[in-house]
Each structure stands twice: as structure tokens, then as C-alpha cells.
Amino acid sequence: MNKENCIFGIYPVLEAIKSNTVLDKVYIQKDSGNHKLDEIVATLENKQISISRVPIEKLNRLTKGNHQGIVALTSPIAFQSLESIVEAALASNKTPLFLILDQITDVRNFGAILRTAECTGVDAVIIQKTGGAPVSGDTVKTSAGAIFKIPICKVDHIKDAIFYLQGSGITTLAATEKTKNTIYSVDLNIPLAIIMGSEGKGISHSVLNLVDEKAALPLLGEINSLNVSVACGAFLYEVVRQRSI
Template identity: 80%
Template sequence: MSSKENTIFGIYPIQEALASNINFDKVYVQKGISSDKIDAILAELGKKNISVSSVPMEKMNRLTRGNHQGIVALTSPVPFHSLESVVEKSLAGTKTPLFLILDQITDVRNFGAILRTAECTGVDAVIIQKSGGAPISGDTVKTSAGAIFKIPICKVDHIKDAIFYLQGSGITTLAATEKTKNTIYSTQLDKPLVIIMGSEGKGISHSVLNLVDEKASLPLLGEINSLNVSVACGAFLYEVVRQRTI
């Protein structure tokens, strides 16, 4: 469910938002709806590379109780950055840049908590996919404790393409997964690195796991066999800090 302060709905309000400098996060269009005005909006969204999802009327009605006219937009309080420009800048500034990829993290509070830890541990940028992940809402901003305004966020069409680009730039891709015997404590982290964290329910997708350079896990000594993703991310990031500062 979106919050009122980051929701725009209806044809004319969204047209006005497109004409301004408002940052769009996601746009939802009702399945089966068609009109010249909505088609024109969709064309403009395509030009600006803004993600659009076609959803049932029930989903639209849950997003807002107003007269949405078949289209609802979620706005973002922060601008999104180009992955290429952020990587180039980071590589020019340090020999050991650190990036974080979030593969379909869906909980806004987890997202915010991860952003807070990422900023505290010197992550150069957080990379997310345009579709499927948590929206940047007021809850995200609050949980991040303002970190969302300090760390670049890059939105990409596909996580796999981002991995290929980062690997081509000489950056090691490391998946945080329980599907390996290698632990984070036996993994070399003092090199150009991107850590990939998976979703709350499914973890990292198989297609992404097949692409990464390395995999690492956290030892679990109790009866519960998993950690909250924001907690696990914090453990990974602070092991990077430990190795780079000893």
C-alpha cells in the first residue's frame, strides 16, 4: 500500500507531474484500459524510462480510494542515478569501491534499514531493479534515518545486466547466500566489490546466482536457519569494513 504523500492519481495530475521535475518511482495502469490520453502518458513514461506495471482494477483501488481514472503513480523523494556514471566516478575516486545490489527486496522498512547501514559503511551506491522491489516511500525515508538522501540509488532494467556491467568494470560480484560452504569470514573483501542481497522470501534468484563470481554465507549456530535480510546485510558490510580497516 502506498502512502498519500507519495501517490499521484488521475490523468491530468500525472500529466502535470510528468511536465515537472518530480521523480517517479513506479506507475500502475489498470489492465484493459485504453484511451488517447493514457496512451500519450505511457509514451512519455517510456521516453523517460519509467517503470510501468499493468495491474487489475482491485490493485488500483487498493492504491487509492480516489478517482484514479485507470492510472496511479508513486513518486520518489530522491532522484535516481545512472549506474554507469556512479561506477565511473567511484572507480576514479578509490581503488576499492563498494556497491550493493538488492535483488527484489520488497519490504520498505528492510530497504530503509539497509540504506542506513550502507551509508554508515561507506557503500558507494545501492542498485535496485525498476520492477518488483519496494517503492521508496515515507516509511523508507524514516527507517533510513536520512541515509536515503546521502547515498546514490541506481535503478536498472535488469539485475543481470548490472552484474555484467560491474564485472566488465573489474568489480567482483559476491552473492550473500546460504547455498555455499564458504563463509563471509573466509572471503577476501578488500578489492573492488559488489555484494548482492536477495529478497525476504526467495533469496537471490537462480539466474543471478549463476552469474556471480563468488558466494558467501553467514554461519548460523541456532535452530532458525535464516536471518532478516537487513541484519544479514549489516553483517556482510561490517565484515568488509573490518577487513579494510585492520
């Protein structure tokens, strides 16, 4: 845990909220019985900040200080507005490319994906405010600093982002094994948003029902899935290949 992005204790966290510090995630002790924590939770939910209720042992591992049942992680970056990023991408001379992450929870996968996204010219990475990996010092490390070079947009719901992108003329493509189409049979020379699913469950059914296209990677061995960051890299570099021809 990077101490520089960790705030703990009831009053320090309250001050962070009041000063509009960008909080990426807040851990609250389960069954603490502290009414002040309940008040903080109500404020955080109103601001749609991600909250995880965890055992006290988790908080003890996060910090050795007197956490009083609450530990908050600040974000090392400022999140961007999806609307402004989309408008800028559509106004540019390049074909827009977005990446949507549907509940990626492993910080190492998240960091690796950001690194690949930056290297392949992705205009922005879109994540949901709740349920995903925290944007933390570990993300900075695993992304090799790419987190500072690529815009990240946080949205209330992935489905809302998909509707907005589609309404802006951007095709949404889900990376899923639940299709006979491979990524190599899809035209990627269009304004595009690729959706990658979580490590365990993949893309949620409600999201799959909304997308314009679905594509899979051919698997020639006995294992039936790839690590999500590896799969994401394969998808993004197929975009690069097609757009370089």
C-alpha cells in the same frame, strides 16, 4: 501513504509524465476497461517505469480521492547513473563497495538496508527498475534519512549491472546459503559489489550463475535464514572489519 508523493487521476499522472517527474511506481486498476489507462500503460512501459495491476480496493486504500483507476508514487530522490558512480568510485582513494538488491520488496527492509549501507561507506545501492520496493516516504522514514545521503542507481536488469561492474574490475559476491564458503573466509579488501536477494526467494538463479564469489553466514540455531536487512548488515560490517585491520 505520504500524500506529498502520491499523484492520482488520469490527467494528473499524464502531466507528471509529460513534465518528466520521477515516478517510482504506478498502480493501475485491474480490468478497468478504460482505454486511456491502456495508453498510459504503453507510455510507462516505454519509459520502463514499474507498473503494478491491482484491485480497485488497493487504489481506494492508497488515496481517498477520485483516482480514476491510477495512482502514481513520485520518488523523493533523483536516481544516479551507474556508469558515473562507478567511475567516481574507481577514481577515489578508497576501495569501492557497492550493494546490489535483487528484488527486495519490503519497504522497511529496503529502508533499513539503506541506513546500514550509508553507515558502512557503500558507494551506491543498485536496484532494478521493476519488481522491488518503491522509493517512497516510508523508505525515507525507515532509512532515517540515509536515502538522501547515498546514491541509488536504477538499472533495467540486475544482470546488466553485474556485467558492467565485472567489466570495471569489481568482484561480485552473492550472499547465499547455497555455498560452503562463509563470509569470514572471503577476501573483502578488493573492489567489491555484494548482492542481496529477495525476502522470499533469495537471489535468482540467473544472477547466481553470473557472480564471481558466493558466501554465507553461519547459522547456529534451528532457523535456517535471517532477515535480509540483518544479513546485509552482517556482510557489510565484515567488509568494514576486514578493511579496518
